[in-house]
Amino acid sequence: MKKFPKGFLWGGAVAANQYEGGWNEGGKGVSVSDCARHHLDVDVQDYAKQNEISTEEILKAMKSDDTSLYPKRHGSDGYHHYKEDIKLFAEMGFKVFRLSIAWSRIFPNGDDKEPNEEGLKFYDDVFDECHKYGIEPLVTMSHYEPPINLVLNYDGWYDREVIDMFIKYVDVITDRYKDKVKYWLTFNEVDSMIRHPYTTGGLVRDRFEGKNFTEVIFQAMHHQFVASALATKIAHEKNPDCKVGCMLTKLTYYPYTCKPEDVLQAQQDMRSTYCYSDTQVFGEYPAYLLTKFKNEGLNIKMEEHDLEIMKKYPVDFVSFSYYSSSCVAKDDAGLKKTAANTNIAIKNPYIPSSDWGWQIDPIGLRVSLVDLYDRYRKPLFIVENGLGAKDELVNGTVDDQYRIDYFDAHFREMYNAIYEDGVDLMGYTSWGCIDLVSESTKQMSKRYGFIYVDADDLGNGTYKRYKKKSFDWYKHVIETNGSCL
Ligand code: BGP
Numbered sequence: 001m002k003k004f005p006k007g008f009l010w011g012g013a014v015a016a017n018q019y020e021g022g023w024n025e026g027g028k029g030v031s032v033s034d035c036a037r038h039h040l041d042v043d044v045q046d047y048a049k050q051n052e053i054s055t056e057e058i059l060k061a062m063k064s065d066d067t068s069l070y071p072k073r074h075g076s077d078g079y080h081h082y083k084e085d086i087k088l089f090a091e092m093g094f095k096v097f098r099l100s101i102a103w104s105r106i107f108p109n110g111d112d113k114e115p116n117e118e119g120l121k122f123y124d125d126v127f128d129e130c131h132k133y134g135i136e137p138l139v140t141m142s143h144y145e146p147p148i149n150l151v152l153n154y155d156g157w158y159d160r161e162v163i164d165m166f167i168k169y170v171d172v173i174t175d176r177y178k179d180k181v182k183y184w185l186t187f188n189e190v191d192s193m194i195r196h197p198y199t200t201g202g203l204v205r206d207r208f209e210g211k212n213f214t215e216v217i218f219q220a221m222h223h224q225f226v227a228s229a230l231a232t233k234i235a236h237e238k239n240p241d242c243k244v245g246c247m248l249t250k251l252t253y254y255p256y257t258c259k260p261e262d263v264l265q266a267q268q269d270m271r272s273t274y275c276y277s278d279t280q281v282f283g284e285y286p287a288y289l290l291t292k293f294k295n296e297g298l299n300i301k302m303e304e305h306d307l308e309i310m311k312k313y314p315v316d317f318v319s320f321s322y323y324s325s326s327c328v329a330k331d332d333a334g335l336k337k338t339a340a341n342t343n344i345a346i347k348n349p350y351i352p353s354s355d356w357g358w359q360i361d362p363i364g365l366r367v368s369l370v371d372l373y374d375r376y377r378k379p380l381f382i383v384e385n386g387l388g389a390k391d392e393l394v395n396g397t398v399d400d401q402y403r404i405d406y407f408d409a410h411f412r413e414m415y416n417a418i419y420e421d422g423v424d425l426m427g428y429t430s431w432g433c434i435d436l437v438s439e440s441t442k443q444m445s446k447r448y449g450f451i452y453v454d455a456d457d458l459g460n461g462t463y464k465r466y467k468k469k470s471f472d473w474y475k476h477v478i479e480t481n482g483s484c485l
Pocket of ligand 1: 015018188189321384441
């Protein structure tokens with residue numbers, strides 16, 4: 001195989017709320033994710049339900065010290081291990097490390113007058129550590145981390161005031177790190193407001209009684225679109241050479257059969273996931289979304305300059321997460337559903353599934369890359385992809401050949417997309433390059449990493465790090481810039 005393009009950014013990704021731990025250290029405030037409860041008793045199929053939370057539950061969580069019930073509070077204990085971890089990433093040859101800044105480390109309550117210097121200093125140290133090894137940080141400004149105060153004393157992202165608070169936070173971080181961070185992402189999986197409004201938007205259903213909750217969700221999303229455009233503007237003002245991207249969940253739908261009704265259904269479902277990135281790339285709402293607002297009677301309040309701001313400051317590149325593809329049919333009664341994060345997905349009989357029922361489809365990654373590039377003609381960045389599996393530590397390592405096979409197949413399709421389809425792909429960061437707490441299950445046992453972290457689902461363990469078999473394999477891929485595949 002030829003090498004991947006010169007300068008291709010190989011690396012890995014984490015998010016503060018799943019990796020850092022140290023939830024109440026260094027002056028950090030409580031975030032929505034710190035209150036997200038362990039759901040040992042809930043099947044992953046009930047993903048949507050897991051993400052519903054009540055005000056009462058939040059108040060209970062705030063008083064609780066039980067980190068086994070709230071395992072994201074431990075994460076992988078990256079707050080105390082980041083130097084060791086970045087050294088391991090450097091050993092693998094990472095060119096880029098994607099992480100998020102926890103908003104509540106910088107502004108513990110979101111509405112504080114002054115930022116928390118200890119939090120700012122923490123990320124200074126993290127970025128310095130990356131640069132020590134020539135690793136470029138790729139920073140998500142918001143990855144399911146609004147301070148809980150914005151939920152309890154405001155209405156989360158439904159509240160227009162939250163835009164100003166977020167912009168103040170963005171102003172502080174883009175100024176402080178202008179010489180250390182070249183790549184920014186505004187909101188992780190901006191479309192996920194639909195699937196988990198609490199973690200994405202700080203929206204708690206029981207606080208909106210009497211209101212149309214779909215309208216609440218789209219209002220909050222509108223505020224994030226405006227905030228994303230303003231964040232792009234500010235980041236460019238602080239450092240004209242920096243690049244700012246949007247980040248979407250790349251859900252790829254195939255029609256279950258060639259029945260025209262199924263084809264239409266798949267097209268409509270694809271459209272309903274693209275419409276959010278369309279807004280951030282083209283700087284305007286697509287006709288599809290405006291029609292939906294009209295047809296469903298959703299009255300989204302927009303201020304005079306909102307649309308102008310969105311148009312003026314679109315993103316520079318398009319990043320996305322890709323885990324699986326799925327099928328849809330017009331009439332899906334009786335068809336087997338997948339365990340993907342959506343209730344419209346039907347099991348595809350031609351492809352295998354992960355331990356969690358997420359269907360594994362490397363060709364779907366190529367399909368996604370081509371679709372996105374043809375649609376946007378902007379550089380693409382795969383910022384999440386990987387296999388969540390039940391790893392077993394034996395004699396200080398994990399024989400995760402299944403993970404190597406997964407990556408190998410996906411990398412080949414990236415190669416094809418670049419060299420056969422002409423896609424401009426900037427880089428690739430595998431999700432959870434070091435084991436961390438899963439977003440959907442809130443469990444450590446759904447592992448993605450090249451590095452094993454000794455901790456269980458209840459947060460017990462030594463938190464010692466161990467290299468898995470895939471560690472050396474990925475190292476070799478990066479060393480040869482993909483030509484060993
Ligand atoms: C994405 C999120 C990540 C991550 C990933 C894997 O949607 O951006 O935060 O968790 O999915 O999902 P899970 O952890 O549920 O396996």
